[in-house]
Amino acid sequence: xxxxxxxxLVLNNAQVNQSGFYNFSANALGCVSQPTSIEVIVxxxxxxxxxxxxxxICIGEFITLSLLGVPNAIWPNAETSPTYTFQxxxxxxVQAYGIDANGCMDVDEIVIIVHQxxxxxxxxxxxxxxxxxxxxxYYPLLTxxxxxxxxxxxxWNFNDTxxxxxxxxxxxxxxxxxxxxxxxxxxxxEFDGCYASDTLFVETYAESQLxxxxxxxxxxxxxxxxxxxxxGDGFNDVFFVPNRYMRDWHVNIFNRWGGLVGTIEKGxxxxxxxxxxxxxxxxxxxxxxxxxxxxxxxxxxxQGSGWFHVTK
Numbered sequence: 001x002x003x004x005x006x007x008x009l010v011l012n013n014a015q016v017n018q019s020g021f022y023n024f025s026a027n028a029l030g031c032v033s034q035p036t037s038i039e040v041i042v043x044x045x046x047x048x049x050x051x052x053x054x055x056x057i058c059i060g061e062f063i064t065l066s067l068l069g070v071p072n073a074i075w076p077n078a079e080t081s082p083t084y085t086f087q088x089x090x091x092x093x094v095q096a097y098g099i100d101a102n103g104c105m106d107v108d109e110i111v112i113i114v115h116q117x118x119x120x121x122x123x124x125x126x127x128x129x130x131x132x133x134x135x136x137x138y139y140p141l142l143t144x145x146x147x148x149x150x151x152x153x154x155x156w157n158f159n160d161t162x163x164x165x166x167x168x169x170x171x172x173x174x175x176x177x178x179x180x181x182x183x184x185x186x187x188x189x190e191f192d193g194c195y196a197s198d199t200l201f202v203e204t205y206a207e208s209q210l211x212x213x214x215x216x217x218x219x220x221x222x223x224x225x226x227x228x229x230x231x232g233d234g235f236n237d238v239f240f241v242p243n244r245y246m247r248d249w250h251v252n253i254f255n256r257w258g259g260l261v262g263t264i265e266k267g268x269x270x271x272x273x274x275x276x277x278x279x280x281x282x283x284x285x286x287x288x289x290x291x292x293x294x295x296x297x298x299x300x301x302x303q304g305s306g307w308f309h310v311t312k
Contacts, residue, residue, distance in 0.1 A: 018042055046070050048098035050110040058194035059116040062087045070098030070106070088114050117196040119149040119189035123172075124200055130299045131201065135185070138298065139204035141177045146170060147198065151189040158202075159183045177204045180245075180297065208296020211242030213306045226308045230281040239308060240277035241292050244268050246302075249294035253278050256287055267294055285312045 019042045026033040048069040057063050064085040067073040074097040075084040084096070095109040123146035128136030135143055147154055149169045156165040158175050160183055167173050169189075177183065183202040188195060211221040221242040228239045241251055241264070249267025254260055262278035269275075280288070288310060293303040 043100075043102040043104050046098055046100040046104050046106045048073075048096070048106040048108045050094065050096055050108045052110070055110060056113040056115060056192060057088075059089065059114055060087070063112060065094060065096070065110065067096045067098050067108070070100045072099045073097070074099070088112055090114055115192050115194040117149065117151050117189040117191045117194055119147055119151070119154060119187055119196050119198050121145055121147045121185075121187060121198045121200055128201075128203060131203065134201040134203060136203040136205070138207055139177060139180045141202075141204045143175050143177060143202065145173045145175075145185070145187070145200070147173075147187045149189045149196075151191050151196075155188040155190065157186045157188065159185065177202060180204050180206045205297035205299075206245040208245040208298050208300050208302070209243065210302055213304065224306060224308075226306075227311060228280055228308055229311045230279065231312075238277040238279045239288075239290070240264060240274040241290070242274075243294070243302075245297045246294050247297050249292070251278075251290055251292040254289045254291075255283075256289075261288070264292075269297070280310045283310055285310050 019040060021037050021039050023035040023037050025035040046069055048067055050065050050067055052063060052065050055063075062085055064083055065075075066083045067075075071082075072080065073082060073084070074080055076086075076094060084094075091114045092112050093109055094112060095107060098106050098108070123144070124135050125144045126135060126137050126141075128134040130136075145156070147169065152169055153166055154169055156167060156173055156175075158165070158177070160177060160179070160181075162175070165173065165175070181204060183204075185200045185202050186197055187199075188197045209221045211224045213224045221244060224241050225236050225239055228236050230237050239253065239262075243249060246267030246269065249264070251264035252260060253262040253264075261283060262280075264276045264278055266276040286309070287307055289305065289307045291305040293301075295301050
């Protein structure tokens with residue numbers, strides 16, 4: 001039973017484990033009072049549980065938590081709702097209090113893991129001669145890279161015709177770029193479905209070439225024509241300045257009085273046959289002058305002038 005002493009009966013922290021009627025009577029100087037009955041209702045303790053589809057997320061993602069077992073929930077920051085959606089930036093422990101219809105309370109907690117992989121290219125070679133922060137050179141180009149990360153193995157995507165290459169973090173990675181072109185190198189760190197990446201621009205180029213303007217110097221591109229005969233025999237029918245591996249190219253052609261009679265606006269990038277030329281079929285026979293300027297894929301500038309005959 002429950003007992004107490006004093007002029008007024010006070011039972012502090014009385015623990016009653018089951019519902020029912022409880023009788024009380026007072027005993028003073030051998031006199032016993034009539035018993036008093038009181039009904040005590042003991043509500044079962046609520047059992048709450050925080051659930052979520054996945055307690056591991058990637059940095060930048062939102063997560064939604066639900067509290068089961070009670071109609072009312074108190075989340076962090078005193079937010080009250082059946083669910084709680086937030087965006088954690090670090091791994092954290094979330095507590096929620098559940099209150100049932102009788103005002104009884106329970107608490108549960110869950111650990112949220114936030115994955116934050118990172119990766120950074122800290123070394124690259126050879127550096128580009130013109131573009132800051134890029135890798136470049138004549139093809140075939142041997143390149144090398146080093147990256148740091150909190151992930152043990154990195155995926156290297158060279159974005160050419162080769163497969164993705166896996167290598168341990170901080171290992172020096174070597175790669176041959178076998179053809180001229182522009183590429184975006186990407187290194188990827190992955191952990192539990194979360195990704196981070198770093199990129200680097202890579203340009204490989206061929207050695208630009210230009211035709212000779214005299215017969216005393218040998219060059220692979222051959223001579224700039226000094227005679228053009230537009231007679232349809234397939235030999236020197238048009239005028240062009242032999243060139244290869246040019247990114248910018250412009251040729252102006254003038255008559256003997258300095259009047260502009262033709263232009264060539266496109267150089268050759270990867271082939272010998274000219275993309276653009278000047279056809280003098282409607283021009284008068286005589287001496288013509290030309291000026292050219294351009295820039296090779298290897299960033300070498302070109303500028304020059306000369307003359308040629310048109311015969312008919």
